[in-house]
Amino acid sequence: MNEFNDDLLPASESLKQLAEAHGVSTEYWDYHGNLASPSSATLRAVLAALGVNTHSEEEIGRALREVEDAPWRQALAPTVVTRGGVESTVPVYVPDGAKVRVRVELEDGEVRELTQTEDWTVPREVDGVKRGRASFILGADLPLGWHRLIAEVSPGSTDQAAPQGAHAAAPADGEAETITVTSALAVTPNHLDLPESLGDRGWGVMAQLYSTRSRGSWGTGDTDDLTELAAFLGDQGADFLLINPLHAAEPVAPMTCSPYLPVTRRFVNPLYIRPENIPEVARLSGPKRSLVQWAFEEVKDSDLSAEPIDRDAAWKAKREALEVIFAAGRSYSRQRDFERFRAEQGEGLERFALWSALVEKHGPLDTWPATLREADSAYVANEAHQLAERIDFFAWLQWIVDEQLARAQAEALASGMALGIMDDLAVGVHSQGADVWSNPEAFASGVTVGAPPDMYNQQGQNWSQPPWNPQYLARSAYAPLRDMVRTVLRHAGALRVDHIIGLFRLWWIPEGMGADHGAYVRYDHEAMLGVVLLEAYRAGAVVIGEDLGTVEPWARDYLASRGVLGTSVLWFEKQHDGWPLQPQDYRRLALSTVNTHDLPPTAGYLADEHVDLRERLGLLTEPVEQVRTEARIERDRMTARLREHGLLGDAPTERQVVEALHRYVVRTPSVLVGVALVDGVGERRAQNQPGTDQEYPNWRIPLADGAGEVVLVDDLPENARLGSLLSAVRDEMASQD
Secondary structure, three states: OOEOOOOOOOOOOHHHHHHHHHOOOOOOOOOOOOOEEOOOOHHHHHHOOOOOOEEHHHHHHHHHHHHHHHHHHEEOOOOOEEEEEOOOOEEEEEEEOOOOEEEEEOOOEEEEEEEEEEOOOEEEEOOOOEEEEEEEEEEEOOOOOEEEEEEEEOOOOOOOOOEOOEEEEEEOOOOOEEEEEEEEEEEEEEOOOHHHOOOOOOOEEEEOOOHHHOOOOOOOOOOOHHHHHHHHHHHOOOOOEOOOOEEEEOOOOOOOOOOOOOOEEEEEEEEHHHHHHOOOHHOHHHHHHHHHHHHHHHOHHHHHHOOOOOOHHHHHHHHHHHHHHHHOOOHHHHHHHHHHHHHHHHHHHHHHHHHHHHHHHHHHHHOOHHHOOOOOOOHHHHHHOOHHHHHHHHHHHHHHHHHHHHHHHHHHOOOOOOOEEEEEOOOOOOOOHHHHHHHHHOOOOOEEEEOOOOOOOOOEEEEEEEEEEEEHHHHHOHHHHHHHHHHHHHOOOOEEEHHHHHHEEEEOOOOOOOOOEEEEEEHHHHHHHHHHHHHHHOOOEEEOOOOOOOOOOHHHHHHHHHHOOOEEEHHHHHHOOOOEEEHHHOOOOEEOOOOOOOOOOHHHHHHHHHHHHHHHOOOOOHHHHHHHHHHHHHHHHHHHHHOOOOOOOOOOOHHHHHHHHHHHHHHOOOEEEEHHHHHHOOOOOOOOOOOOOOOOOOOOOOOOOOOOOOOOOOHHOOOOOHHHHHHHHHHHHHHHH
């Protein structure tokens, strides 16, 4: 047997062929523009995560034959995704010579027979059986939605093997046995149109909700602060308010600070609940209302501090109050509303609530008894029975935060916003979180997701998140993806998809290897994006893809052709000669901004704080003076560009430069323009420094001004600097009409 003993050897051609067959790229372009290849060790580790053995050439050969035969073994693919308004075909694999009928059962119950079309594909012998392929037409008039494909196969002889996933109908006397196979059919929007309410274009504000606090907050920004901020900005003419992901974190301390490393992306962190706004508070007795007030007293002073946010302290106090409110019970109608919410959210909510109750009792997942590691075990069912009341509590929290988010979106729209709240969707989830425990089959094991080295993160990034298994997604009709997007869009008018190229490919990093030793694994982007667009269409929402970094031009073109907006950040948009891109050369289908949460606010960026910070943290791979010189050239070129367009005079103040940069972005043709709230108040500190964990207080910086003084939501309407920036954006938008 030819065993691999040297991981440093280049991958064999057969290994590369197998990798490509499973969607693992064997070549990619690095950020220097060079063609790179994953090592043999990387390819074998990634294939192992996909369940493919590659220990010997014999195993590789068997795996290659298996992947080639796989489509022919099943009559229908488990999920078929097509576009509305476009005629397409669906292949059906059957024993050669068999008769087959295919129909579509629509969501509304209507049934449509499909017409067979010519298919000259040569039959193939699989498992000793000769199999052929028939093709049927999916008409352009199929309505958008989730439907069901049904194929009825009548074998030509009794010795022919039945397709996988089939079941036989009992034949009548003298009739041949008929085998019925079903498959999910998603008819998705060919193009997601922008809502008429937006007009030709619009603008909005970007904020980290946890950092945006008021005098009534409990240490972190919450749904009440979101509602107040949206109402104020709507009155200022804004069309949207983009916030950080609100995905759920751990139910007990320590709570992960990063909103991009949640335990689930489907449900919301109850940390964002404003307890006093729960209707049942009005019915509490005096002593119980005092308990709620006392809990608030524990953390109210922290709202006035510019020190890093303490989520654990905020959640401890808030949870004490929520326990009191939950225990007080609900009226008959309110209880019925709660029960309807649970029924609507189904098993997903119940599994998440159960996981939360188990974490509360047993601690982090990796410390649980082995008997509780499998969500479907009898031991877990017994625990669920014992923890029924706690499961009710955690489900109730989701109902409450859902109600409060609904109010925020309603207020945003009432204030005149065209889109209202723009939610953010993280790339993945925590490896010890609820999603992985509830449905481990959906994730690949032994690998994490990240990004290869780039100019701003020269050692690459490891986000410590397990990737979805592309094979499972197809088998499950993309249920994890569609359930997640559907829930996130319940009370939002737009969705920003972080790292949207993850719907096309993800950088998988094998355990024990550095972020620079990964490989790209491809996903069925036609299906993945189609599912997202279908759910957005049903919600009446806009989709924005964060397509920064290493993204091939064809992928951006594809997203634009489907109606997905891209993301343009002023500092990253450059001509081939390194000079800032002219405004008229920006993409129209984009959300364009001056900065991003992974950089210091504009005031800090102008002062080279992005260089200083990376130097202090040891994140530079090039000499600091070289990086500082490059930053100075970048800034000087941008200043020259602003003067070229008449946006900046001599000896400008910091505020004038910030406003000029935003006017410059408004002059682009981009459909959406975003203004960071931190730029409006003069904040200088970055919310996040990629490539760090404990070295920097990531995702814990409260909103403050340039002097380090806290800025509260209550005071924003009177904030002169913010008012001046918003006025500059409004005026520039008006002048472009």
